[in-house]
Amino acid sequence: MRTHYCGQVGETLAGQTVCVCGWVHRRRDHGGVIFIDLRDREGLLQVVFDPENPEVFAQAERLRSEFVVRIEGRVRLRPPGTENPALSTGKVELLARSLSLINRSETPPFSLDDDTVGEETRLKYRYLDLRRPPMQKNLRLRHDVIRRIRAYMDAQGFVEVETPILTRATPEGARDYLVPSRTHPGRFFALPQSPQLFKQLLMVGGLDRYYQIARCFRDEDLRADRQPEFTQLDVETSFLSMDEIMALIEPLVVGLFRDVLDVDLGKLPRLSYAEAMRRYGSDKPDLRNPLELVEIKDLVADSEFKVFAGPARDPGARVAALRVPGGRERLSRGAIDGHTEFVKQFGAKGLAYLVVNDKSRGREGLQSPIVKNLSDAALAGILERTAAENGDVIFFGADKFKIVCDALGALRLRLGQDLGLLQSAWKALWVVDWPMFEWDEQQRRWLALHHPFTAPKVLDAKALENDPGSALSQGYDLVLNGVEIGGGSVRIHQAELQSTVFGLLGIGEDEAREKFGFLLEALRYGAPPHGGIALGLDRLVMLMAGAGSIREVIAFPKTQTAHDPLTGAPGTVDPQQLRELSIRSTVATPTSSAKPLHPDKA
Secondary structure (H helix, E strand, O other): OOOOHHHHOOOHHHHOOOEEEEEEEEEEEOOOOOEEEEEEEOOOEEEEEOOOOOOHHHHOOOOOOOEEEEEEEEEEEOOOOOOOOOOOOOEEEEEEEEEEEEEOOOOOOOOOOOOOOOEEEEEHHHHHOOOOOHHHHHHHHHHHHHHHHHHHHHOHHHHOOOOOOEEOOOOOEEEEEEEEEOOOOOOEEEEEOOOOHHHHHHHOOOEEEEEEEEEEEEOOOOOOOOOOOOEEEEEEOOOOOOOHHHHHHHHHHHHHHHHHHOOOOOOOEEEHHHHHHHHHOOOOOOOOOOOOOEHHHHHHHOOOOOHHHHHHHOOOOOEEEEOOOHHHHOOOOHHHHHHHHHHHOOOOOOOOEEEEHHHHHHHHEEEOOOOHHHOOHHHHHHHHHHOOOOOOEEEEEEHHHHHHHHHHHHHHHHHHHOOOOOOOOEEEEEEEEOEEEEEEOOOOOOEOOOOOOOOOOOHHHHHHHHOOHHOOOOOEEEEOOOEEEEEEEEEOOOHHHHHHHHHHOOOOHHHHHHHHHHHHHHHHHHHHHOEEEHHHHHHHHHHHHOOOOOHHHHHOOOOOOOOOOOOOOOOOOOOHHHHHHHOOOOOOOOOOOOOOOOOOOO
């Protein structure tokens, strides 16, 4: 039906006859000459209808936005002064000779040029939203990234293998989506949170190098970088160390940015988990931000100021400072009060601060309600350790270790954005040397910081049992601009060690056999040492596209309430279907012929 896409028509085709198809983007009547901008996935092309061709001209007068048409005409250069440099086709136009109306369109619910349309409306009419150039660009970027990933993995000797979507529920940190079985009443499949167990079995099966563009499902509270169903690059290898796996994946990520965005990420630095928390208050630090946390616990331990002294004497607490260069002129008292309310969201009771007016005058040159509560030695030590200069503002956090890290870590990010402190467009790093476990005070038990299949650095079951709190794992996260885009580890390949880890996590033998028996059994049959990583494709493409949400790089996403405005999912089902599945609903639902309720109105 066509010889060229609209966006491919350029100067080299001047004088030639071409056929194009697409949607009427806009129509303009300029005193007897009609112009339309015709749109397809490759771009816009200006088409001219001259009254000297009355039949075609009359047809053009009836065109409206989003009509689907086929046009044949002659390509000609635009008259001098009328070129449009914003378009790849801006130096030419198509003089129409024939016009075929393929399909009409009702008036769209929103203009495709309107950037203020609400997300609910955009998702309800996603098939129209997808016609917008930004969405087309994002999805083609996603395609380009996945295409390059497959080429790289193939060149490295990886085999793409699909793993099951219907599997069994396993405790992996989030709620499973459950699928009832008709043939096994009272039993349920679970949609996979990741292919973790199956890719380990593939290594036991001797595949050696596996990858998959995998669909994963998690029933968890959503946010801008989460969806109930998401896509990841899933990778597993045998006989490679942690360093070798990281060295295998780093060129892939660096190459994607170089080839797709012409960005050089350089050699990615490595930061230990402990250092990341100490300096940035986060296990996914944004290295574009120069602000850092400084520990001052020892400087205030002997203070009579209980707000600092109490946490300073508590082994499970922290006292830290965050210096903001030039903050005196850039942070009003109202802004400081706003930051105080902000950190309370993270459990902080308040936000102490210190303004450095003239440090040469000692305490007389400092401005803060807390100055009178600290000794001269403590104040001098704080100024020296934070490298404070005149005009700086120093914020303080004193509380349980996690609260201080969460509060000051979030404040650091907020100040970096608000004050324009980011020093580059892209910064990536590896976070390594993760603790194997973290202690949960409420549940009074150990939790896996990565997942229960991560190998410790010391492969000794007895040593692990004797001191789980100090054990480090062979885990690693890949972080870009403060966003975790990947995580992986070397796995436990010995059944005895895996059983020990399960025991430390409170997973008894019966539960382990019930939920992971097939994995534990497989490990007894000559399992090779193995490890891997998963990269979040949605998050990666979101960052590369400069989008604010992964919904902008997914063709048909859900809202933050896990609702699909386009299809009305989740919806009700016929009671007969529930009976066939041996399910009785305790929630009153409309009949199958009723219109599904929007979750916000249910």
